[in-house]
Amino acid sequence: MDLRHETSDMRHQIVDKRRIKKIAVLGSGVMGSRIACHFANIGVEVLLLDIVPRELTPQEEAKGLTFDSRVVRNRIVNQSLENALKSNPSPVFSKKNAKLITTGNFDDDMGGIASADWVIEVVVERLDIKREVFDKVEIHRTPGTLITSNTSGIPIHLMAEGRSADFKAHFCGTHFFNPPRYLRLLEIIPTADTKPEVVDFLMHYGDKFLGKTTVLCKDTPAFIGNRVGVYSMLALTHLVEQLDLTVEEVDKFTGPAMGHPKSATFRTADVVGLDTLVNVANGLAENAKDDEAGGVFQLPGYIRQMVENKWLGEKSGQGFYKKIKDEQGNSEILALDLKSLEYRKQEKVKAGTLEATKAVEDIRKRMKVYEQGTDKAGMFFRAMHYPLFEYVSRRVPEITDEFFRIDDAMRAGFGWELGPFEVWDALGVRETVEKIKAEEKRVPGHSGEVADWVREMLDAGHDSFYKVENGIRYYYDIGAQSYKPIPGTGDFIILDNIRGQKTVWKNSGVTVTDLGDGILNAEFHTKMNTIGGDVIQGLHKAIELAEKDFRGLVIGNDGANFSAGANIGMIFMMAVEQDYDELNMAVKTFQQTSMRLRYSSIPVVAAPFALTLGGGCEFSMHADFVQLHAETYMGLVEFGVGVIPGGGGSKEFALRASDEFKEGQIEQQVLRERFLTIGQAKVSTSAVEAFELGYLQEGKYAVSMNRNRLLADAKAKAIELAEAGYTQPAPRKDIKVLGKQGLGIVYAGANSMRAGNYISEHDQKISEKLGWVLCGGDLSAPTEVSEEYLLDLEREAFLSLCGERKTLERIQHMLTKGKPLRN
Numbered sequence: 001m002d003l004r005h006e007t008s009d010m011r012h013q014i015v016d017k018r019r020i021k022k023i024a025v026l027g028s029g030v031m032g033s034r035i036a037c038h039f040a041n042i043g044v045e046v047l048l049l050d051i052v053p054r055e056l057t058p059q060e061e062a063k064g065l066t067f068d069s070r071v072v073r074n075r076i077v078n079q080s081l082e083n084a085l086k087s088n089p090s091p092v093f094s095k096k097n098a099k100l101i102t103t104g105n106f107d108d109d110m111g112g113i114a115s116a117d118w119v120i121e122v123v124v125e126r127l128d129i130k131r132e133v134f135d136k137v138e139i140h141r142t143p144g145t146l147i148t149s150n151t152s153g154i155p156i157h158l159m160a161e162g163r164s165a166d167f168k169a170h171f172c173g174t175h176f177f178n179p180p181r182y183l184r185l186l187e188i189i190p191t192a193d194t195k196p197e198v199v200d201f202l203m204h205y206g207d208k209f210l211g212k213t214t215v216l217c218k219d220t221p222a223f224i225g226n227r228v229g230v231y232s233m234l235a236l237t238h239l240v241e242q243l244d245l246t247v248e249e250v251d252k253f254t255g256p257a258m259g260h261p262k263s264a265t266f267r268t269a270d271v272v273g274l275d276t277l278v279n280v281a282n283g284l285a286e287n288a289k290d291d292e293a294g295g296v297f298q299l300p301g302y303i304r305q306m307v308e309n310k311w312l313g314e315k316s317g318q319g320f321y322k323k324i325k326d327e328q329g330n331s332e333i334l335a336l337d338l339k340s341l342e343y344r345k346q347e348k349v350k351a352g353t354l355e356a357t358k359a360v361e362d363i364r365k366r367m368k369v370y371e372q373g374t375d376k377a378g379m380f381f382r383a384m385h386y387p388l389f390e391y392v393s394r395r396v397p398e399i400t401d402e403f404f405r406i407d408d409a410m411r412a413g414f415g416w417e418l419g420p421f422e423v424w425d426a427l428g429v430r431e432t433v434e435k436i437k438a439e440e441k442r443v444p445g446h447s448g449e450v451a452d453w454v455r456e457m458l459d460a461g462h463d464s465f466y467k468v469e470n471g472i473r474y475y476y477d478i479g480a481q482s483y484k485p486i487p488g489t490g491d492f493i494i495l496d497n498i499r500g501q502k503t504v505w506k507n508s509g510v511t512v513t514d515l516g517d518g519i520l521n522a523e524f525h526t527k528m529n530t531i532g533g534d535v536i537q538g539l540h541k542a543i544e545l546a547e548k549d550f551r552g553l554v555i556g557n558d559g560a561n562f563s564a565g566a567n568i569g570m571i572f573m574m575a576v577e578q579d580y581d582e583l584n585m586a587v588k589t590f591q592q593t594s595m596r597l598r599y600s601s602i603p604v605v606a607a608p609f610a611l612t613l614g615g616g617c618e619f620s621m622h623a624d625f626v627q628l629h630a631e632t633y634m635g636l637v638e639f640g641v642g643v644i645p646g647g648g649g650s651k652e653f654a655l656r657a658s659d660e661f662k663e664g665q666i667e668q669q670v671l672r673e674r675f676l677t678i679g680q681a682k683v684s685t686s687a688v689e690a691f692e693l694g695y696l697q698e699g700k701y702a703v704s705m706n707r708n709r710l711l712a713d714a715k716a717k718a719i720e721l722a723e724a725g726y727t728q729p730a731p732r733k734d735i736k737v738l739g740k741q742g743l744g745i746v747y748a749g750a751n752s753m754r755a756g757n758y759i760s761e762h763d764q765k766i767s768e769k770l771g772w773v774l775c776g777g778d779l780s781a782p783t784e785v786s787e788e789y790l791l792d793l794e795r796e797a798f799l800s801l802c803g804e805r806k807t808l809e810r811i812q813h814m815l816t817k818g819k820p821l822r823n
Contacts, residue, residue: 018117018201019117020044020117020118020205020209021044021045021117022044022045022046022047022115022116022117023036023039023044023045023046023047023116023117023118023119023120024046024047024048024049024112024113024116024118024119024120025039025046025047025048025049025120025122026049026050026106026113026119026120026121026122026123026133026137027049027050027121027122027123027124027133028048028049028050028076028077028080028081028103028122029050029080029122029123029124030084030178031122031150031176031178031180032048032050032080032120032122032123032150033048033080033081033083033084033091034084034091034178034179034180034181035120035122035150035176035180036048036081036101037084037085037091037092037097037098037101037180037181038091038176038180038181038210039210040092040097040098040099040100040101041092041093041097041181041630041688042209042210042705043100044100045100045102046100046101046102047102047104047109047112047113047116048077048081048101048102048103048104049077049103049104049105049106049109049110049112050076050077050080050105050106051076051105051106052067052073052076052105052106052107052108053067053072053073053075053076056072057075060072060075073105073107073108074103074104074105076105077103077104077105078103081098081101081103085098089179089181089182089685090181090685091179091180091181092181093630093685093686093687093688093689094686094688094689094692096688097688106133106136110136110137110139110140111140112140113137113140113141113145114140114141114142115142116142116145117145117146118145118146118147118148119137119141119145119146119147119148120148120149120150120174121133121134121137121147121148121149121150122149122150125151125152125153125154127154127158127159130149130151130154130159131159131162134147134159134163134167137167138163138164138167141167143166144166144170145170146170146198146201146202147167147170147171148171148172148173148174148202149171149173149174150173150174150175150176151173151175152175152222152223152226152280153221153222153226153280153283153287155219155221156171156172156173156189156190156191156219157191157192157219159171160191160193165193168191168193168194169193169194169195169198170194170195170198171191171193171194172188172189172190172191172194172198172199172202173187173188173189173190173217173219173223174186174187174188174189174202174206175187175189175217175223175225176212177225177412177413182631183412183413184211184212184213184412184413184707185212185213185215185225185408185409185412185413186206186210186212186213186214186215187214187215187217187223187224187225187409188202188203188206188214188215188216188217189217189218189219189223190216190219191219199216202214203216203488207488207706207708207709208705208706208709209705210705211630211704211705211706211707212412212706213408213409213411213412213708214488215405215408215409215412216400216405217399217400217405218398218399218400220288220398220399221283221284221287221288222280222283222284222287222288223399224399224400224405224406224409225409225410225412225413225414226280226413227284227288227395227399228391228392228395228406228409228410228420229409229410229413229414230277230280230281230284230297231284231293231296231297231388231391232384232388233265233268233269233277234277234281234296234297234299235293235296235384235387235388235391235443236250236254236265236384237299237300237303238296238300238443238444239380239383239384239441239443240300240338241300241302241338242383242441243376243379243380243383243441245376245380246335246337246338246347246349247266247320247321247335247336247338248335248346248347248348248349249349249376249380250264250265250266250380251263251264251265251266251267252264252349252351252354253349253351253354253377253380253381254384257354257357257358257366257370258367258370258381259363259366259367259416259417259418259423260414260415260416260417261414261415266319266320266321267320267321269313269319269320270313270314270319270320270321271313271314272313273312273313273314273315274303274306274307274311274312274313274319275307275312278299278303278307281297281299282297284297285297285298291445292394292445292446292447293387293391293443293444293445293446294444294445295443295444295445296443296444296445298444302338302339302341305341306319306336306341309341311336318336318343319336320335320336321333321334321335321336322334322336322343324343332345333346334346335347351373351375351376351377352373352374352375352377353369353370353373353374353375353377353378353381354377356369356373357369357370363417363418363426364418364422364425364426365426367418367423367426367427368426368427371385371427379441382435382439382441383439383441385420385423385424385427386432386435386436386439386448387436387439387442387443387446388420389420389423389424389432389436389450390436390446390447390448390449390450390451391446392406392420392421393450393451393453393454394450394451396451396453396478397478401478401479402475402477402478403421403465403475403476403478404419404421404465404466404475404486406419406420406421407419407420407421407422421465421466422465422466424465425464425465425466428463429454429457429458429463429464429465430458430463433450433454433455433458436448436449436450437449453478456481457476457478457481460481462476462481462483464476467483468496468497470501471494471497471498471501471502472485472497473485473486473489473494473497474486489708491709491712492708492709492711492712493515493521493711493712493715494558494708495511495513495521495523495557495558495711496558498513498515499511499513499523502514502515502516504520504545505538505541505542505545506538507534507537507538507541508526508534509524509525509526509532509533509534509535509537509538510522510523510524510525510534510535510537510538510539510541510542511523511525511538512538512541512542512545514550515554515711515715517715517719518550518551518552518719518722519550519551519552519553519554519715519718519719520542520545520546520550520552520553520554521553521554521555521556521711521715522538522539522542522553522554522555522556523556523557523558524538524557524559524563525557525559526567528561528563528564528611529557529559529561529562529563529564529616530563530564530565530566530567531563531565531566531567531590531614531615531616531619532566532567532570533570533586536589536590536593539555539593539596539597539619540593540596542555543596543597543600543602543604546600546602547600547601547602550602551602551603551718551719551722552602552603552604552605552715552718552719552721552722552726553600553602553603553604553605553718554604554605554606554607554711554714554715554718555597555604555605555606555607555619555623556606556607556608556710556711556714558711560610561609561610561611561612562607562608562609562610562611562612562616562620562632563608563611563612563613563614563615563616563619564611564613564614564616565613565614565615565616565617565637566590566614566615566647568641570586571583571586571802572808572812574586574802575802575803575807575808576808578803580799580802580803583799583802584795584799587646587647587795587798587799588795590615590646590647590648591646591647591648591651591791591794591795593619593647594618594619594621594622594647594648594652595622595648595731595787595791597619597622597623598622598623598624598729599728599729599730599731600728601728602722602726603624603625603718603721603722603726604623604624604625604718605623605624605625605626605627605714605715605717605718605721606619606620606623606625606626606627606628606714607626607627607628607629607710607711607713607714608620608626608628608629608632608634609628609629609631609632609707609710610629610631610632610633611633612628612632612633612634612635613633613634613635613636613637613683614636614637614638614645614647614649615647617634617635617636617649617695618636618645618647618648618649618652619647620634620695621648621649621652621695622648622652624700624721624726625700625701625702625717625718625721626696626700626701626702627701627702627704627710627713627714627717628687628690628696628701628702628703628704628710629687629703629704629705629707629710630686630687630688630703630704630705631686631687631707632684632686632687632690633683633684633685634683634684634687634690634693634695634696635681635682635683635684635693635695636649636653636677636678636681636695637681637683638678638681639678639679639680639681639763639766639770640681640810641807641810642762642766642801642804642806642807642808642809642810643766643798643801643802643807644678644766644769644770644773644794644797644798644801645678645794646794646795646797646798648791648794649678650678650770650773650774650790650794650797651773651787651790651791651793651794653674653677653678653694653774654674654735654737654773654774654775654776654790655732655735655787655790656674656694656697657670657671657674657774658734658735658736658737661736668738668741668742668745671738671742671745671746671774671775672745672749673694674694674774675746675767675770675771675774677693677694677695678770679766679767679770687701687703688703702717731786731787731788732786732787733784733785733786733787734784735776735784735785735786735787735790736782736783736784737774737775737776737777737779737782737783737784737785737790738775738776738782739775739776739777739778739779739780739781739782739783740775740778740779740780740781741775741781741782742771742774742775743771743772743775743778746767746768746770746771746774746775747768747771749767750764750767750768750771751764753767760806762804762806762807765801765804766801769797769800769801770797772793772797773790773793773794773797776789776790776793777793
């Protein structure tokens with residue numbers, strides 16, 4: 001069944017008309033409870049069901065409860081949900097989301113699925129048990145309701161056998177990766193009987209509403225993500241012995257330098273659990289018998305021994321790493337010696353190739369540097385990637401007809417910055433083919449020969465798997481032997497694809513790009529997108545250009561984080577040199593930039609995501625609208641380095657507290673909440689919590705679930721504001737502050753915390769400075785003041801704190817250690 005381009009007006013109408021108001025999740029284990037939570041995150045009503053316990057607990061018996069008691073019958077599902085909600089990181093954006101989940105059991109509450117729009121089965125990975133559950137689903141399910149399984153390995157077609165025609169037409173696999181809130185991969189696995197419009201709907205819904213990278217898979221063993229991901233991990237376990245590598249070396253070589261997560265390989269195995277890895281490997285060895293590299297799935301001796309010893313990773317307390325306490329009671333993490341299978345102190349990993357990659361920010365260029373390394377790291381890179389390229393090329397068309405889906409799965413499910421075909425492109429496809437053949441280090445089953453279609457592509461004069469033309473990314477279509485646009489990406493704005501042709505202005509820290517339709521984008525590209533003079537200059541220039549020739553501005557980027565805040569190194573140098581005139585000017589310029597964003601003649605939309613700290617948070621707070629990703633970790637964290645927010649953040653909280661004062665309300669309580677948000681350097685764990693903490697305002701923000709859609713959504717909002725007749729606002733002069741009335745509360749609280757030894761003397765001083773700004777100074781009575789008045793107070797307080805020795809110590813500690821010092 002070819003679903004790539006099989007679309008019609010009728011199918012799109014069906015996709016557009018289907019609504020998901022309620023879902024039923026059958027099975028409340030680790031995955032089921034967390035899938036339920038993620039649907040609750042987007043406002044969907046959830047019915048979560050599980051089995052009835054087979055016996056009473058001693059506590060239940062002591063209370064005189066019986067199997068007829070509702071609390072007993074729902075004990076398993078309720079405990080599972082409770083455990084999920086207590087887990088860290090949390091599966092919900094806010095505890096309030098959990099109220100959308102209703103629990104029950106299969107015996108009493110299965111009838112509730114009749115009102116569900118989608119039923120997701122997430123029970124234990126046994127075909128017989130799944131079939132029993134589907135028998136009950138057939139009895140209660142309303143025809144036309146979606147029914148999917150979250151299996152990670154059982155063939156989808158086997159689960160559909162014997163079911164009704166309507167069941168089969170609306171049934172397929174939906175494989176979420178764990179944890180469902182955070183991992184972006186959602187594999188959609190149809191059968192031959194699944195209606196095409198059902199597949200279309202799930203691909204679209206998973207992308208837009210659940211925030212996933214939806215990957216269409218064939219019904220093959222382990223589908224796409226685990227087939228390639230587990231192969232890659234197990235191939236490394238064989239290379240370890242060939243190349244005589246240590247646990248630490250493998251994790252250092254396969255970490256961020258390679259564009260992989262910090263947990264790399266063996267730390268990831270410890271987190272996932274070695275038993276889980278072995279189960280998947282055994283399943284692949286059993287079910288993928290025709291895989292030419294099947295020998296990779298035969299586990300090396302040291303892993304078999306670890307499993308026998310029950311060294312399964314974090315769940316058993318030890319795996320490739322083991323955490324212990326030394327004689328002084330300090331925690332220490334030991335590494336496993338793979339030869340002796342004894343734990344030892346970790347060894348420092350050094351390699352010239354790794355050092356060479358540090359200076360290369362562009363991941364594609366970094367891959368080339370890595371490949372050319374002449375030391376053990378470079379040898380490992382080649383021995384890892386050349387067989388991987390051979391392997392993935394041979395999985396087409398077995399597991400997918402379009403190779404780009406393999407790249408999508410590895411980026412979204414395993415956190416790789418580049419998928420294997422993208423890395424291959426970066427190294428040069430034609431040049432690498434011959435290197436693959438010549439590679440001496442081989443993992444089981446590899447011959448050094450890539451799939452025929454790759455050679456045919458090269459023979460036809462096509463030298464890359466991907467190319468970008470006119471801002472559109474194309475992939476090589478094997479069947480057509482030509483390039484086609486990647487399906488589903490038409491709604492995305494990818495700055496990498498348009499920057500070359502659409503740049504309007506740039507300096508060392510900002511690129512201003514024309515997004516089309518009269519909207520500009522200001523993109524930061526400093527390290528961690530920190531804010532210094534170049535970024536300040538770039539924002540002013542972007543606003544100037546937008547006011548002159550465009551109708552709106554978006555502030556957004558494609559980096560790992562929106563912004564880690566101001567460049568504290570610059571602040572530290574000016575403070576150390578006691579150049580307070582220069583520091584005063586720098587802070588004032590920062591404040592003026594925030595105000596310029598607020599009071600420009602065109603709408604400004606901020607598009608934050610991931611880390612949005614300090615100045616990045618302040619700029620967002622001053623935008624006309626904030627279109628943010630669901631996973632945005634926003635906060636004013638300046639207290640950690642001994643100062644208060646100085647880019648308009650303290651002023652803005654005073655303004656917002658004023659707007660929240662309501663007649664009859666205890667105004668001091670509002671002030672206290674805003675004070676604590678800054679004073680405790682609270683950082684949101686989601687976009688929803690950013691609103692609860694006061695960083696966002698009702699009616700002035702919206703959430704994009706899919707990170708890939710963020711810039712397009714922000715652009716659409718900028719257009720909407722412009723077309724609604726945007727009018728430049730006037731600076732505020734009506735901000736109510738409490739003066740001495742509020743200061744008394746702030747000072748008393750800070751003094752009490754200091755007396756109780758909860759904060760240091762310096763923390764008390766910072767708290768009092770913050771209170772001074774939020775209260776408008778020591779005014780004798782509640783008074784209305786202007787923004788400029790509060791900005792002057794904010795700047796004065798900031799500068800005075802920069803002159804404190806403790807502040808300089810904290811900044812220096814953060815610069816050298818990467819973390820604020822609390823003392």
